[in-house]
Amino acid sequence: MKLYDALGPNPRAMRMFLAEKGITIPSANINMMAAENRKPPYTDRNPGGQVPALELDNGKCIGETVAIFEYLEEKHPTPALIGTTxxxxxxxxxxxxxxxxxxxxxxxxxxxxxxxxxxxxxxxxxxxxxxxxxxxxxxxxxxxxxxxxxxxxxxxxxxxxxxxxxxxxxxxxxxxxxxxxxxxxxxxxxxxxxxxxxxxxxxxxxxxxxxxxxxxx
Incomplete structure (x- = not known):
């Protein structure tokens, strides 16, 4: 997996989530100030243009912060940051x-x-x-x-x-x-x-x- 990271409150929320979970994922920084997230090759992976995004081992990309939270919670349920029931x-x-x-x-x-x-x-x-x-x-x-x-x-x-x-x-x-x-x-x-x-x-x-x-x- 690879996490596309950047300066910004939503990327920070992802980093905070990972820290709480104790998960480390290799990352690549996207320069949002230069609008790298709004053009190819980034938008080829994530057409929504948001950061963060999570590229899976099979090449698929999850481009919504909450969807990434949900995915990682299922893969790493403890500690629960969504819920156990x-x-x-x-x-x-x-x-x-x-x-x-x-x-x-x-x-x-x-x-x-x-x-x-x-x-x-x-x-x-x-x-x-x-x-x-x-x-x-x-x-x-x-x-x-x-x-x-x-x-x-x-x-x-x-x-x-x-x-x-x-x-x-x-x-x-x-x-x-x-x-x-x-x-x-x-x-x-x-x-x-x-x-x-x-x-x-x-x-x-x-x-x-x-x-x-x-x-x-």
């Missing part, structure tokens, strides 16, 4: 879906349409007029999540799951692009500190993250 897996997937649809996708697009506009305007359709509203939705949904985290260690209760990884990496990135967590959200901030203290949070930073000038990658 049908109920646990459903709960983690429910929260993963909520986190992505209601928070992280809005956070990323809010960045792409404003601070990241020059980088993304020639790579995708951008909607600068939507940026402020998307960022406001992120804050609304973090307030919603804050109430639901009362009495919990992690998003799915006492279990650390992929939902925590996905949200943590997005919010750590967000803090560097003018989308910080509201200090009044005591439960979200306490949760963030718990996740940030995990060894995988530090080890998952890209070797070039410091010189990139970006946080949370």
């Amino acid at each position: 049908a109920e646990e897996r459903a709960e983690a997937r429910q929260w993963q879906r909520r986190v992505e649809l209601q928070i992280t996708e809005h956070l990323y697009n809010g960045f792409r349409y404003s601070e990241g506009l020059q980088m993304f305007k020639d790579r995708m359709r951008v909607l600068p007029e939507a940026s402020a509203g998307l960022k406001a939705i992120v804050q609304d949904k973090l307030k919603w999540l804050d109430n639901l985290l009362e009495g919990k260690q992690y998003i799915a209760g006492d279990r650390f799951t992929v939902a925590d990884i996905i949200l943590y990496c997005a919010l750590d990135f967000g803090a560097g692009v003018k989308q910080s967590i509201d200090p009044s959200l005591k439960n979200v901030n306490a949760w963030f500190k718990r996740v940030d203290s995990r060894p995988s949070a530090k080890s998952s930073r890209h070797p070039d993250s410091a010189k990139s000038g970006m946080r949370g990658v």
Whole structure:
């Protein structure tokens, strides 16, 4: 297998997942700043153009982060980051879906349409007029999540799951692009500190993250 890696919060989420699992996979770095992920030969393997991607031994390529999580969880079930029972897996997937649809996708697009506009305007359709509203939705949904985290260690209760990884990496990135967590959200901030203290949070930073000038990658 080969992992296609890069600077960015989603590649970092993959590295954090692998660190939590104790899995090592040979990797190749893709220069997203130079848009290598948006053109051949990378798009020949992964036409979606996203990073990370996982190339299997048979040459097939999995190009969606959550799909890679699912694949590796089946291959390496311990420690479980999705779940060990049908109920646990459903709960983690429910929260993963909520986190992505209601928070992280809005956070990323809010960045792409404003601070990241020059980088993304020639790579995708951008909607600068939507940026402020998307960022406001992120804050609304973090307030919603804050109430639901009362009495919990992690998003799915006492279990650390992929939902925590996905949200943590997005919010750590967000803090560097003018989308910080509201200090009044005591439960979200306490949760963030718990996740940030995990060894995988530090080890998952890209070797070039410091010189990139970006946080949370």
